[in-house]
Amino acid sequence: MFRSLHERDYRLWASGAxxxxxxxxxxxxxxxxxxxxxxxxxxxxxxxxxxxxQFGPQLLLxxxxxxxxxxxxxxxxxxxxxxxxGLLAFGIGVLAVLNLLTLPEVFGFAFLLGCAAxxxxxxxxxxxxxxxxxxxxxxxxxxNSASFNAARLIGPAVAGLLTEVVGPGWVFLINAVSFAGVxxxxxxxxxxxxxxxxxxxxxxxxFAAGFAYVAxxxxxxxxxxxxxxxxxxxxxxxxxxxxxxxxxxxxATGYGLLSTSLAIGAVAGALLAxxxxxxxxxxxxxxxxxxGVGLLLGAAAPNFLVLAIVLPLxxxxxxxxxxxxxxxxxxxxxxxxxxRVMAIYMAIFLGGTVIGAPVIGWITNVAGPRxxxxxxxxxxxxxxxxxxxWLSYSRRRLPVCPDPGPPTTxxxxxxxxxxxxxxxxxxxxxxxxxPARGGE
Numbered sequence: 001m002f003r004s005l006h007e008r009d010y011r012l013w014a015s016g017a018x019x020x021x022x023x024x025x026x027x028x029x030x031x032x033x034x035x036x037x038x039x040x041x042x043x044x045x046x047x048x049x050x051x052x053x054q055f056g057p058q059l060l061l062x063x064x065x066x067x068x069x070x071x072x073x074x075x076x077x078x079x080x081x082x083x084x085x086g087l088l089a090f091g092i093g094v095l096a097v098l099n100l101l102t103l104p105e106v107f108g109f110a111f112l113l114g115c116a117a118x119x120x121x122x123x124x125x126x127x128x129x130x131x132x133x134x135x136x137x138x139x140x141x142x143x144n145s146a147s148f149n150a151a152r153l154i155g156p157a158v159a160g161l162l163t164e165v166v167g168p169g170w171v172f173l174i175n176a177v178s179f180a181g182v183x184x185x186x187x188x189x190x191x192x193x194x195x196x197x198x199x200x201x202x203x204x205x206x207f208a209a210g211f212a213y214v215a216x217x218x219x220x221x222x223x224x225x226x227x228x229x230x231x232x233x234x235x236x237x238x239x240x241x242x243x244x245x246x247x248x249x250x251x252a253t254g255y256g257l258l259s260t261s262l263a264i265g266a267v268a269g270a271l272l273a274x275x276x277x278x279x280x281x282x283x284x285x286x287x288x289x290x291x292g293v294g295l296l297l298g299a300a301a302p303n304f305l306v307l308a309i310v311l312p313l314x315x316x317x318x319x320x321x322x323x324x325x326x327x328x329x330x331x332x333x334x335x336x337x338x339x340r341v342m343a344i345y346m347a348i349f350l351g352g353t354v355i356g357a358p359v360i361g362w363i364t365n366v367a368g369p370r371x372x373x374x375x376x377x378x379x380x381x382x383x384x385x386x387x388x389x390w391l392s393y394s395r396r397r398l399p400v401c402p403d404p405g406p407p408t409t410x411x412x413x414x415x416x417x418x419x420x421x422x423x424x425x426x427x428x429x430x431x432x433x434x435p436a437r438g439g440e
Contacts, residue, residue, distance in 0.1 A: 001274045004140040009189045010131040016185025018147050020082070023178025025155025027089055029259060030168035031106065032238040033160070033252050034096070038168070039103040044243050044372070046103065048361025050110050051238060055353035057114035058121065058346050066210050066343025069122040070336070078127060079186050081120035086179030088113050093172030101169075121350070122343035129330050129338075131189070138327040139274050145323050146270035149315070152263030160256025210340025213333070219281075220329065220341075222390040224348050226284060226383040227325055232352030233379035234291060235318055236360045237262060240298070240376065243369035248304040261308040265315025270323055272316075279327035282391065287321035288384030295377035299370040317380070322349075 004010045032047050040046045058065075068077065092109045095101040125141075132140045159171045214220050241258040248254070273279075294314035301307035326345070333341045364372035 001139075001271060002143065004132045004136045004143050007132050007136075010128075010140060012185045012189050013128065013131055013182075014143065014147055016182035017144070018151055019181030020178050021148050021151030022155045022158075023089075023175035025152050025259070026159035026162075026171050026178075027175040028238065029156040029159035029252075029256055030163050030171035031092075031110070032242055033163055033255055034101070034168045035103065035106055036242050036246070037252070039101075039106065042243075042246055043361075044239055044364040044369075045358060045361040047239055047242060048236070048357035048359070050106060051236070051357035052354040053107050054110040054114040054117075055350040055357075057111065057118040058350040059348075059352075059354060061115065061118040062343055062347040065118045065347075066122050066340030068119060069126060069339030069343060072123075074123045074127040074130070075186055075189060077123045078120060079183060081116050081123070082179050082182050082186070084116040085113060085120070086176050086183075088116065089172050089179070090176035093169050093176060096167070096169030096172055098169075118346075121346040122339050125326065125342045125346065126330070126338045134331075135277075137331055138276060138278055141327045141330065142270050142273035142276075142323050145319060145326075146267055146274060149263050149266035149270055149319060152266060153260050156256040156259030156263070157253075158256070160252040160254070163252040210337055210344055213337050214341060214344055217332075219332070219390075219394075222386065223281075223284070223325055223328060224345065226288065226386050227345065227349050228352050229379045229383040229386070230288065230291070230318075230321060231349035232356035233360065234295075234356075234376045234383070236353070236357050236372070236376060239357065239360050239364060240295075240369070240373055243364050243372065244298075244301075244307055245304075247369050248307070250304055254304060258304075258308060258311060261311040262315040265312030265317075266319040267315075268312070269316040269319030273320060273323040273327075278331065279324045281324070281328065281387070283324045284321050284328075285384045285387040285391065287317045287324065288380045288387065290317035291321065291380035292377040292384065295373045295380065299373035299377065321383075 005014065031050065035047050035050050036042055036044070088109055092101065092106070095105060128140050128144050129137045159168075162168075162171050162174075214224070237259070241262070242255050245251070245255040245258055250257075291314060294310060294317055297310045298307050298314065301310060329341060329345050330338065360372050360375060363375055
């Protein structure tokens with residue numbers, strides 16, 4: 001389960017990331033709570049706008065973020081983006097401590113943070129896979145998710161308590177300090193694969209290669225469609241948790257505890273994924289169904305305790321879906337285009353929040369928090385239906401598929417159409433009825 005930690009560089013990365021992740025979850029909790037209860041009168045739409053501004057740059061800057069991730073040395077790029085995000089956390093923290101923070105300023109900081117994160121995300125996702133060997137990519141991705149969600153066990157609960165005791169401004173300042181952890185770890189990481197990854201490229205026009213690559217891969221198009229549904233309309237947890245906490249007359253501490261409850265399931269899902277030797281597409285379908293069922297149970301919860309008990313199921317399902325999708329994409333694309341494909345992945349998954357978060361916020365304002373959870377449940381079930389349809393189609397088609405033959409060895413970036421199709425056929429074979437492997 002923890003085999004990637006045998007690699008020195010990955011251990012350094014993981015140790016710094018866990019510190020920064022705790023701070024990140026603290027800031028997310030404080031930011032959403034201050035918008036919902038301090039700067040507005042329980043306006044879920046405002047929370048949705050904040051989320052949209054924070055994740056929208058993933059979509060807005062898509063033409064260049066993936067290209068930069070493929071062209072700039074990833075360690076250097078990550079040090080820059082992490083430092084910028086730390087400075088932004090410090091800025092909003094100072095304004096909050098001095099009681100000068102307004103809603104438009106929160107919007108502005110959320111947008112700037114989103115711009116930095118738009119460059120950070122594809123570089124970080126592909127950087128992790130370069131810290132370990134190809135056999136451990138799935139494990140490294142899963143452990144990275146486990147670290148992120150383990151921090152979610154601590155960050156929101158601590159943030160909720162500190163928000164009520166000393167105010168949200170100090171939460172932002174603590175997050176600013178936490179970025180030192182990942183910056184120090186990056187300073188001492190020198191992976192050979194990552195150093196070689198800063199290719200010269202052929203110019204800015206090369207960003208279109210990522211879209212062309214995905215367009216030839218029907219399996220990726222289906223998977224990205226499922227990711228869009230889940231990321232846009234399903235995984236709006238800050239809106240669900242904050243509004244349900246208000247519904248049950250709980251304060252910031254209650255909001256933090258709901259986030260922690262969700263994280264318990266997410267950590268379990270990530271650790272289970274770490275045991276698998278490779279991702280299996282069928283798991284995304286199962287996860288979508290469980291996600292939908294879990295949110296429906298949450299929507300019907302009669303009190304705060306029942307909701308807190310149900311949320312770990314949602315956490316397991318969401319994490320299983322994300323880890324499986326992430327690992328499938330990284331393992332099935334060629335390295336020369338991985339940064340650009342991961343930028344498209346992150347733009348779809350997080351950029352969809354521009355649409356989904358305000359919509360879920362509006363539905364919550366009009367019909368209540370339970371309606372918001374029900375809408376998210378429908379998104380998960382629809383994503384599962386899309387995956388089921390593709391799985392059925394690929395199984396019917398598989399017996400008559402020609403053997404793709406041995407992989408060709410053409411120049412980087414100039415593969416034939418057969419090269420583009422081979423990973424798709426591989427994913428189809430991976431979704432057969434053979435026994436699960438890797439301790440599933």
